[in-house]
Amino acid sequence: MYCTNCGHQRADADLTCTQCGARVRTFPPPPVIPNYLVQSILVTLCCCLPAGIVAIVFSAQVNSKLAAGDVAGAKAASQNAKTWAWVAFGVGVAIALVKVVLVAIAAMHNG
Ligand SMILES: [Zn+2]
Structure with missing residues (x-):
């Protein structure tokens, strides 16, 4: 040196x-900025496809922005990925709950 x-x-x-x-x-x-890619893929597969895809897009932006030296942009993308992963998770849980309620109602009417 x-x-x-x-x-x-x-x-x-x-x-x-x-x-x-x-x-x-x-x-x-x-700086180490989490990209939430694993969570995004999981919620896309298990919970809610549209919101999960948005989360994956933001996840992918974290590493590319970090590589370009855009730390602020990477942090923002990381935050967005986290938010959308939770949105997808919430929507997935809500849909599962609605299904449970509908199945329970159907069971009551049949029984
Ligand atoms: Zn010197």
């Missing part, structure tokens, strides 16, 4: 340059 200030060659572990004393620039690791 080379000093970004004076160009002097330095050891990778050094935090300051031995030539000019400048603090070596360290790059923070990229």
Whole structure:
């Protein structure tokens, strides 16, 4: 590695340059942003197809935006994916409950 200030060659572990004393620039690791892709696929298959697909689209955007350096955009996409995954889950549960109620009503009328 080379000093970004004076160009002097330095050891990778050094935090300051031995030539000019400048603090070596360290790059923070990229933030870990959950993309909720697994949850999105699960709710798409099990709960609600339309909302699940929206969640998958946002999930896919998280990694591509992160790769492009758009951390704010990746966070927003992550939040949207989470929201839509929950919407799909909620709709799926609601549909399941309606089915249970309808089956119970049908059973009462037949019995
Ligand atoms: Zn230097």
